Amino acid sequence: MSYRVVHYINQFFAGIGGEEKADHKPEIREGVVGPGMALNNALGDEAEIVATAICGDTYFATDIEKAAVEVLEMIRKYNPDAVVLGPAFNAGRYGSACGAMGDAIATELGIPVVSGMYPENPGVEMYRKSMYIIETPDSARGMGKAVPAMAKMLLKLLKGEKTGLPSEEGYIERGIRINKFYEKLAAERCVDMFVSKLKGEPFVTEYPMPVFDRVEPNLPVTDMKNATVAIVTSGGICPKGNPDHIEASSASKYGEYSIEGYDDLTSADHCTAHGGYDATYADDDPDRVLPVDVMREMEKEGVFKKLHNKFYTTVGNGTAVASAKKFGAAIADKLKADGVDAVILTST
Amino acid sequence: MKLELHKVKVSKLAWGDKTAVRDGVLFVNKEELVSMLSEDERLAKVDVELAMPGESVRILPVKDVIEPRCKIEGKGGIFPGMVSDVETVGEGKTLVLEGAAVVTTGKIVRFQEGIIDMSGPGADYCPYSQTNNVVLLLDPVVDLEKHDHEAACRLAGLKTAAYLAECCRDCEPDRVDVYETLSFRESMHAYPDLPKVAYLYMLQSQGLLHDTWVYGVDAKKSLPTLISPTEVMDGAIVSGNCVSACDKNNTYVHLNNPIINSMYEHHGKDFNFVGCIITNENVTLADKKRSSSYSIKLASMMGLDGLLISEEGFGNPDADLIMNCWKAERAGMKTTLLTDEYAGQDGASQSLADSCPEGDACVTAGNANEVITLPPMEKVLGYPDEANIIAGGWDGSLASDGTITVELQAIIGSTCELGFTKLGAYTI
């Protein structure tokens, strides 16, 4: 008897359509669809794709929690032994959907899940702790390389075989620490490493301390008088009552709000959702965090052309680097689409 | 300074009329030992039990483990400032009952003691599952103040360790290990082609009951200072800790510090090991800054090229470890760190409470939050209910059949930051 596998793909890979079909509602079909064929071949006799779940990227991204539950319930009916997600390559929303599905399946069904993504896909940072994500090239041209590696990993997991290091198996490091017994005492390993470091020989630390990457600065704004400037904050400023329920810490979402018609933010209309500092001052006058009042003045004076009519907000408090990255990327996409030229980001 | 460790092998324990070692068996005169310990009026009841590797025995709550040693030649006595006078130790001859250990138990600060299983899966993680243990069950008099209780237990353990070795002082050793340290003047010029290195030895000192004693001085109240490795072998450093079991440095592991041993092995080949600097891990931030700066100042005065740093405990001491690391690196010394991790039961959390980019060479003794199931044992020495209270356990850790489900944190020495086990961790 072979293992039963369900495959999850987006509307594009299902052949339904591109961006114009991205709001495609979740559905599930018997058997293989699209890249499932190659995957099924790679799985050989040991496992078989019994069904393919399909969902549009925009549909999924609009309400991730709701979409994940819907797709999960469809998958559950097929009683699978494992689920394969994507590969999503460098497609951000697709990757996030695969990640969210993997997380939900691992938690709810407790069965093996494997996905495939390009390391810079935001879905990686967000969900790499929840599942094995095979490293793929950045576009579908890498399908031929991605699928066999994903199939191999999946079979290993299905058979309960011991999985190796990221470099051996080709998955993206999950950031999970696993204990093991080494050949030597920790003291001996430490002195060995010390000797290597003293001699300038290569060594591998057993615990890499967190590191931070850098981005090259962009060119400055040359014509401020004709520029549209947007304001973004991690200080949690939102319309009074926090209509989208942005969490006070470890925020799982960001807010997008219009400031059309506002010359000044006051305690009557705005507040902070942030739980990471004493909110009294920001609640009394939200301009102290998001300077709408002076930005409007300067807009009127013609210092710059336009204050972007929407502001973006989230709570930087205890929010995972992965989430912050995801919010940043999504906000940047929208700002660019709206023709914004420069951004002022305020933090508490 | 030259110290010979005369090691007498102990592979079994038995009761006997006279405390002595014969053919690898350490016979213990229980009556004599109990009566000696009962002299301490802080203890209402004293009992002694024996536990050997492979037996279906669980010991909890364990406070400290000590190796029996005594001086047979040379200045001073074992555990100076504690059970002997404060004379400087570290030279001459010291008798070691290798393979034997004294284990003290007691409900001092109840959640800060540990577990030893003499067999089963827990034994793989615990260095003291492999030693032949003379277990002291110490009950204090009613309403004994906690510091007095801790001191009474600490003293009972050290006295027993000294007593056992003293009774065997005329034994022929199975092996003699020789350790030599040169005077400062000589060591600075020895091996001119090799890098000069030292060991920065961090001692738990967060507060009363979280203490380490050096020649009887509370490490918390002392500035960092120099110590010879052979002094450590003679018991100059004694644990007074009631902290998490997995990464408190027990007196046993101070005596047998595996970092010191390993550094001796590389001495003269890969580097010139010139000595140890001991420092503390206080709660007060000013103390942290002072101690780290002072330690690195000492290291700079010695003209060191490298410093190996070991930690004791987690959380607060992570700050000391990191300060020591970057201050040393910025003073031009290469560092390597030995720590353990608190990455959560799923291994997904941040392992250390602090970090710095200079800490690029780090060995860990494993994730203390990993959960382990310890099947029931036929015999429990101590108070099994403590499993529900112990750090690393939780209410419900102890099942009705005697099974205990705990984090490694509850097992004595399991993630020892002196590197006494083979455990480590890697990232998937």
Add this chain to the structure above:
Amino acid sequence: MSGRVVLVTNNPRYLSNVTSIDFIDGSSWDVLVKVRDMVHGGCKLLSHPLYGNLRPYQQPFRSAILSLKSDNDYSRVDEYSLTLIEHALSVYRSCLDRLLLRGVLPPATEEDYAFMDMELMKQTLLQYDIFSEKGV
């Protein structure tokens, strides 16, 4: 040491011995939040907020010693204090749903925790001269 020193704590055991105290009738989390606000306002931590070898779900009490700022100079947030308190909060946040609260343990055990908490702070309190063995 310039400026006034204060102990922020939810451990009632200190009330009779500490001369400068800000008692929080709440959880260990509440104490850390209060400390955070004070650090944001320019106060400086004098003790490490993650003292003791216990996880947030293992110890119901938390205490911190701070020096109060002498003026309203907000720009002087002490970076090291900030790093420490934000990190402590993140450690606590990661297990907020199983935080050990006061009043749920058997009184004798809770008393042990209270005692231990005070033991850990005592040296620092003595150092900053706001502790009296005889009581206040």
Add this chain to the structure above:
Amino acid sequence: MVKEIERAGLPVVHVCTIVPISLTVGANRIVPAIAIPHPLGDPTKPFEEEKAIRRHLVEKALKALQTPVTEQTVFND
């Protein structure tokens, strides 16, 4: 967050209180703010004065956006 906006190709200035944190998260143009609970205000000052302080900070931010930089730069007065 600031890094992702920069990565997307939009010039961005980070107005924040704790400069070292901003440096750590990878901001390239940094303007130091007033205080954590009120980065662009000072409640101890009268309203008009507070607003002037805010305006000054925003002006500095706009100036930073118009200044070429090649590495992480903190814009002080």
